[in-house]
Amino acid sequence: MYIRIGSKALAFILCFLFVWVALTGAEKVLIPNIVNISRDSTDAIIIVDKSRQMLYVVKSYLSNPIVPADTFRVTTGKVNGNKEKEGDNRTPEGIYKIVGDIPGSQLPPRYGPLAYVLDYPNFVDRLMGRTGSNIWIHGRNEEITDFQTKGCISLHNHSILELRPYIKVNRTRVIIQDTIKNVTQRDYEIAKLRWKTYLANWKKSWEIGDTSTYFQFYSEKFTTKTYPSLRSFKESKKALERRYPWKSIDISQILVLETKYESEISFQQEYICPEFYSIGFKTLRLIPEKGLFLIVNEDFARTKTRTYIKDAIKNFLREWISSWESRDISKYISFYDSTFSSRGMNLEKWYSYKKELFDKSGKIDIEIEKIQIKSTKKLVWEVSFLQKYSSSIYKDYGRKILQLKNKPGHFKIASEKWERIR
Structure with missing residues (x-):
């Protein structure tokens, strides 16, 4: 028994096989349209190749920039080329986002059970004076042949439902181009x-x-x-x-x-x-x-x-003082940088000095006021304030100057100065 295959059908099958091998074969797939420099992973990205009348779903990982997930036969605009104006029957080319979905109950039967709305015209389209609207990815209640639509991207009804799990409205990106090429x-x-x-x-x-x-x-x-x-x-x-x-x-x-x-x-x-x-x-x-x-x-x-530095430093000081008043030496020393120095002591000697004072002091009370903050060097903060200190063995009052390093949530004390007032 022989089955006759028309030239158009044969061309489609060969094209499909070629692209499928390109996207799922043993060799790594690489396309210049998605360049992953340092993103750990992405949501699904939709790629539409107008010349092949195919839609590909891919994901990108730092270890593997293009990972094919699914492939669908589509039909696009009746007229070749990038969309320029309302009614030109062209499918736009560019980078788009799916910004909405329309259930089948709200669609004419010819659009199938589901439609996804693209943000055409996007910013670049508007900048370049391109017009038109209502560019969708939708189903179709009839057989698909090449280049049938007025500009939309249309799939078989069962295909649009199979595509649905990959879509996140207001997040999924859609790349549309005349031809998608694999590169070395x-x-x-x-x-x-x-x-x-x-x-x-x-x-x-x-x-x-x-x-x-x-x-x-x-x-x-x-x-x-x-x-x-x-x-x-x-x-x-x-x-x-x-x-x-x-x-x-x-x-x-x-x-x-x-x-x-x-x-x-x-x-x-x-x-x-x-x-x-x-x-x-x-x-x-x-x-x-x-x-x-x-x-x-x-x-x-x-x-x-947004975090304001003034507020972040005040929170840091409150936590630092709390660890000091509670005489929790492990927590207290965690506020200090490994490069810390003060009065000839490095961090290790500072730890021993403070631990001895904590062990002797009993109850500790600390009050600070007139906090001033300035920064003239990158990620370095000079914080000065008046400090009143009292414990069971000692009382003091003066100006303290701390040098903090790093960003909010990672502040560390790099140095500490004390000027006694009385």
């Missing part, structure tokens, strides 16, 4: 080094206050909710440079998504200056300009409430 390990490492160097130079110029270099990373088209123009952004950054003598910036969990039309770099950012400490995720959005990728937008989402 060498090419992937080159792309990784390029982005790693780009971000390191951006961070360094910001951290050391080299605004001339820092601003070169930004496009004249730059705008955010806070800054309506690059000019207002520059003015704000220059004012902060005048206000703070230093800043410390650490970035980690770096992931780069890239397409022909835009790139997106997201990472965890820790920022500390003499006044406050913040931690959260920053996203940089870039477009190709003048042979470079330039930043056109950025946003920052805190993962913890």
Whole structure:
């Protein structure tokens, strides 16, 4: 018995097998669209290859940048190319987020049992004047053939339900591109080094206050909710440079998504200056300009409430005093840095000295007032206050000066000075 297979069907099968081998074969899969620099792991990322009419679900790990999870046959816009305007029947290309879902009960039958809403037009689309709306990933109540939709991405009804476990609304990223290409390990490492160097130079110029270099990373088209123009952004950054003598910036969990039309770099950012400490995720959005990728937008989402240094140091002092008054030598000494020195004593001698006093002193009462805090060196804080000390064997009053190191939650006393007043 022979089964006749049409040329289009055969082409699809061969294409599917080729791509499936590329994404699930023995060789490691590497694509330039997802560059994992230091992210431990990601949620599922959806990749749509318009030329092959395929949707891939992948995850990324630091040890393995592309791990295929699932593959689905899709159909996209009737007209080739990137979407530019309402009604052009093209599927947009770029980096998108799933921002909503619509159950089948609220959909016409032709959209199947479920639809996911993309954030088209995204920031870059709006910046470039692209129009249109209602770009979905949805089901289909009829057989799928290539390039059938008005711009949406459509799957078999059973496929959209199989896709559902991978989706997290307002989190899942969708990369849409005309053609997704596998690259060699060498090419992937080159792309990784390029982005790693780009971000390191951006961070360094910001951290050391080299605004001339820092601003070169930004496009004249730059705008955010806070800054309506690059000019207002520059003015704000220059004012902060005048206000703070230093800043410390650490970035980690770096992931780069890239397409022909835009790139997106997201990472965890820790920022500390003499006044406050913040931690959260920053996203940089870039477009190709003048042979470079330039930043056109950025946003920052805190993962913890901003910590003000003044409050953090006062909390540190309260806990330090509590351990002192309770004569808990193990807890007390934990507030001191390994490099601590005072009155010719290192940390080990300070421990012995304080332990002997704790053993002799009985009840200890400490009161402090007129706390002053200043910082002119990175991650170093001079804290001075008036201190009243009393115990069963000794009383004293004077000014104490502590030098603290590190950031909130990790403060340590590096040195201690005492000036007796009476």
